[in-house]
Amino acid sequence: MxxxxxxxxxxxxxxxxxxxxxxxxxxxxxxxxxxxxxxxxxxxxxxxxxxxxxxxxxxxxxxxxxxxxxxxxxxxxxxxxxxxxxxxxxxxxxxxxxxxxxxxxxxxxxxxxxxxxxxxxxxxxxxxxxxxxxxxxxxxxxxxxxxxxxxxxxxxxxxxxxxxxLAWEALACESEWLPTPRDKYQKKRGQWLLELPDAYRKKLQTTDFKVTPSRAYGERGYFSRKINGRVVRMWDFTxxxxxxxxxxxxxxxxxxxxxxxxxxxxxxxxxxxxxxxxxxxxxxxxxxxxxxxxxxxxxxxxxxxxxxxxxxxxxxxxxxx
Ligand SMILES: [Zn+2]
Structure with a gap:
């Protein structure tokens, strides 16, 4: 022991x-x-x-x-x-x-x-x-x-x-509990940005923080790999x-x-x-x-x-x- x-x-x-x-x-x-x-x-x-x-x-x-x-x-x-x-x-x-x-x-x-x-x-x-x-x-x-x-x-x-x-909640076609009409990340001037609702943006410690993934996968931006039997599609962390x-x-x-x-x-x-x-x-x-x-x-x-x-x-x- x-x-x-x-x-x-x-x-x-x-x-x-x-x-x-x-x-x-x-x-x-x-x-x-x-x-x-x-x-x-x-x-x-x-x-x-x-x-x-x-x-x-x-x-x-x-x-x-x-x-x-x-x-x-x-x-x-x-x-x-x-x-x-x-x-x-x-x-x-x-x-x-x-x-x-x-x-x-x-x-x-x-x-x-x-x-x-x-x-x-x-x-x-x-x-x-x-x-x-x-x-x-x-x-x-x-x-x-x-x-x-x-x-x-x-x-x-x-x-x-x-x-x-948000993981797959960011994708309009896969979101389960935060449904939105379009993907929550959008490409603007060549950069992916999370469209963060104001209520949450205001609570961040950094004022006007732009939420951009650290890496983007190809044109589509999000990564996709199988984990424990499910394909997980998500944008990267910052x-x-x-x-x-x-x-x-x-x-x-x-x-x-x-x-x-x-x-x-x-x-x-x-x-x-x-x-x-x-x-x-x-x-x-x-x-x-x-x-x-x-x-x-x-x-x-x-x-x-x-x-x-x-x-x-x-x-x-x-x-x-
Ligand atoms: Zn967990």
Whole structure:
């Protein structure tokens, strides 16, 4: 049996116990009060513009909270107390080894949070908005119900980010819950642009942000590949999202080093697999919702972060380090 706790001299370096942090332009992410500056804007749940996770849960593999919070209905925020944050952190480091990436199927992070807040159980530790702004919604100690995975244990071992992207909802012919008469991306002066409704545009941290995919596929603009049996057609994420995501992954790896800086990659074929992995529960690193969930044991089949997501770019960024 491996030891349950890391010795204190084995704790990840560069962490500091959180005393006070400025609310203005925070760049820290936080686990059990330990913070890590990731070099890009992170709006915390305490802040005026922040989003507070409406549906936190206790992890069953962590013991520094009231166990009545595990898989129980959401309670008032004051019920979610981390007891002895130092040993809670050591425990968290031992048990969390996956960072799961999602697209949110929404116009923006504000839109995504509206849906989370309406749900009695949904949540995600991070949102990554169109303009590259990150939102952390709760301490990473807590579990969020974002990806049960095919073994229904996925959230116990993971933290999550919902990246703003409409996926197939952007296509007029494929949208399921946001129907529009024409595609939501239109080409203007040679560039693809998302026609973002004003209500969501105004909520972005960056004024007048133009939502342009980082890469366009040929003339049609959107990418198309089969994932877990479904052809997923979607425009790419923005350049700002990729840049912030890379910094977030590196920061997450500092705080929770069992989340290794690696993504699913098949050495034999030289390709990044998109379907559910065979060893999905053991993988230690950064992977997609689709990599852990193809719809066994009564859970939904998942396709995110989708066909446009640039796995090779993440791999290269990690390799350079
Ligand atoms: Zn997902």
């Amino acid at each position: 491996p030891p349950l706790y890391l010795a204190s001299n084995e704790l990840p370096r560069h962490n500091q116990v959180l005393a006070q942090f400025p609310y203005d332009m925070n760049q820290n992410i936080i686990a059990c009060g330990h913070k890590k500056d990731i070099g890009t804007r992170v709006v915390l749940w305490h802040e005026g513009d922040g989003f507070n996770c409406p549906n936190k849960r206790g992890r069953s593999n962590c013991s520094h909270h009231d166990s009545k919070l595990n898989d129980a209905p959401s309670r008032k925020d004051s019920a979610y107390k981390i007891l002895k944050p130092e040993s809670a952190y050591r425990e968290l480091v031992q048990h969390v080894h996956q960072f799961v990436l999602h697209y949110d199927g929404c116009y923006s992070s504000h839109h995504c949070h509206q849906l989370m807040a309406k749900s009695p159980f949904k949540g995600s530790h991070f949102y990554l908005d169109l303009d590259g702004t990150l939102y952390q919604t709760c301490d990473l100690y807590w579990k969020t119900n974002t990806a049960p995975a095919d073994d229904r244990q996925g959230n116990e071992r993971a933290i999550h980010v919902e990246i703003a992207n 350049e700002e999202q990729y840049q912030a995501l890379t910094k977030l992954c590196i920061g997450v790896n500092h705080l929770l080093p069992k989340i290794k800086l690696q993504v699913p990659f098949d050495k034999k074929t030289g390709r990044h697999p998109l379907d559910r992995l065979k060893n999905y529960s053991k993988f230690s690193g950064i992977l997609g919702h689709a990599h852990v969930q193809k719809g066994e044991n009564g859970v939904e089949c998942k396709y995110d972060p989708g066909s446009a997501f640039n796995w090779a770019r993440l791999k290269k960024a990690f390799h350079r380090r």
